[in-house]
Amino acid sequence: xxxxxxxxxxxxxxxxxxxxxxxxxxxxxxxxxxxxxxxxxxxxxxxxxxxxxxxxxxxxxxxxxxxxxxxxxxxxxxxxxxxxxxxxxxxxxxxxxxxxxxxxxxxxxxxxxxx
Amino acid sequence: xxxxxxxxxxxxxxxxxxxxxxxxxxxxxxxxxxxxxxxxxxxxxxxxxxxxxxxxxxxxxxxxxxxxxxxxxxxxxxxxxxxxxxxxxxxxxxxxxxxxxxxxxxxxxxxxxxxxxxxxxxxxxxxxxxxxxxxxxxxxxxxxxxxxxxxxxxxxxxxxxxxxxxxxxxxxxxxxxxxxxxxxxxxxxxxxxxxxxxxxxxxxxxxxxxxxxxxxxxxxx
Numbered sequence: 267x268x269x270x271x272x273x274x275x276x277x278x279x280x281x282x283x284x285x286x287x288x289x290x291x292x293x294x295x296x297x298x299x300x301x302x303x304x305x306x307x308x309x310x311x312x313x314x315x316x317x318x319x320x321x322x323x324x325x326x327x328x329x330x331x332x333x334x335x336x337x338x339x340x341x342x343x344x345x346x347x348x349x350x351x352x353x354x355x356x357x358x359x360x361x362x363x364x365x366x367x368x369x370x371x372x373x374x375x376x377x378x379x380x381x
Numbered sequence: 382x383x384x385x386x387x388x389x390x391x392x393x394x395x396x397x398x399x400x401x402x403x404x405x406x407x408x409x410x411x412x413x414x415x416x417x418x419x420x421x422x423x424x425x426x427x428x429x430x431x432x433x434x435x436x437x438x439x440x441x442x443x444x445x446x447x448x449x450x451x452x453x454x455x456x457x458x459x460x461x462x463x464x465x466x467x468x469x470x471x472x473x474x475x476x477x478x479x480x481x482x483x484x485x486x487x488x489x490x491x492x493x494x495x496x497x498x499x500x501x502x503x504x505x506x507x508x509x510x511x512x513x514x515x516x517x518x519x520x521x522x523x524x525x526x527x528x529x530x531x532x533x534x535x536x537x538x539x540x541x542x543x544x545x546x547x548x549x550x551x552x553x554x555x556x557x558x559x560x561x562x563x564x565x566x567x568x569x570x571x572x573x574x575x576x577x578x579x580x581x582x583x584x585x586x587x588x589x590x591x592x593x594x595x596x597x598x599x600x601x602x
Contacts, residue, residue, distance in 0.1 A: 339466065339467040340469065341467075342434075342463045343469060346460045346520065346523065346525075347457075347481075348455050350455070
């Protein structure tokens with residue numbers, strides 16, 4: 267029986283899972299940004315980026331719901347490697363927060379430079 | 382201590398209906414067990430309980446002498462093929478194989494006549510049957526000593542089914558395999574033990590003709 271966790275393998279599979287959620291998050295983020303600008307945004311690129319960032323967590327949630335209710339078999343790809351569903355979602359959440367902070371930092375620096 | 386997958390005292394109810402009652406099963410490396418039963422008798426339920434993605438009302442699972450107190454899939458000793466396709470669509474076959482198998486096995490795996498021409502294609506471009514073939518072969522090459530296949534022959538055309546039977550036979554030299562399928566004519570050519578799930582109980586059947594006595598088929602062959 268495997269008594270030690272293969273952390274490298276876990277990281278690789280968690281990264282694969284995270285990437286599988288990126289598409290919906292980014293598409294929804296961009297769509298939301300465009301929509302917000304269209305209905306009364308400030309018309310600036312900075313405003314557009316700010317709206318996109320707000321919607322990415324929503325895209326993430328929709329991706330989660332899709333996998334839960336439509337594509338549950340997809341988890342077996344990870345179960346067969348001894349990886350729990352809750353681990354996949356916690357790591358994906360942490361990674362999405364990390365990238366959100368990176369983009370937010372870029373956004374802040376951009377605003378400072380423009381002033 | 383014998384190497385075996387031992388499942389004992391499995392009880393599973395759905396609402397008021399009992400699906401599995403005191404089911405016992407033992408699978409050793411070299412066993413290729415065909416698990417048969419009418420629709421709704423609990424074949425997939427039993428496999429999922431063994432794998433650990435479904436909780437039984439009562440169960441005892443021991444693999445190679447180790448009692449499983451957590452879902453068995455966490456031990457890496459058992460792999461499961463679900464009924465529907467499960468591979469990530471955005472990866473290529475080569476990327477998938479590199480994820481699942483040790484480097485030294487990759488070329489041999491991809492040299493397969495059914496997979497070679499698609500090795501750079503993404504999973505989403507494959508047909509259902511092509512995905513199925515890939516999924517089964519990945520699990521038979523998996524390091525887990527016990528493999529559970531839920532309706533593996535669904536969507537496979539005859540040549541692919543024959544190839545899968547060969548892979549099962551080769552894999553069974555070191556693994557114990559349990560498979561369920563309604564395509565009896567394909568399955569019985571591959572298996573060396575027959576189990577029938579009927580009236581909530583699991584019983585070993587001596588040969589295909591005995592299945593008729595339990596109402597599974599009028600003429601199994």
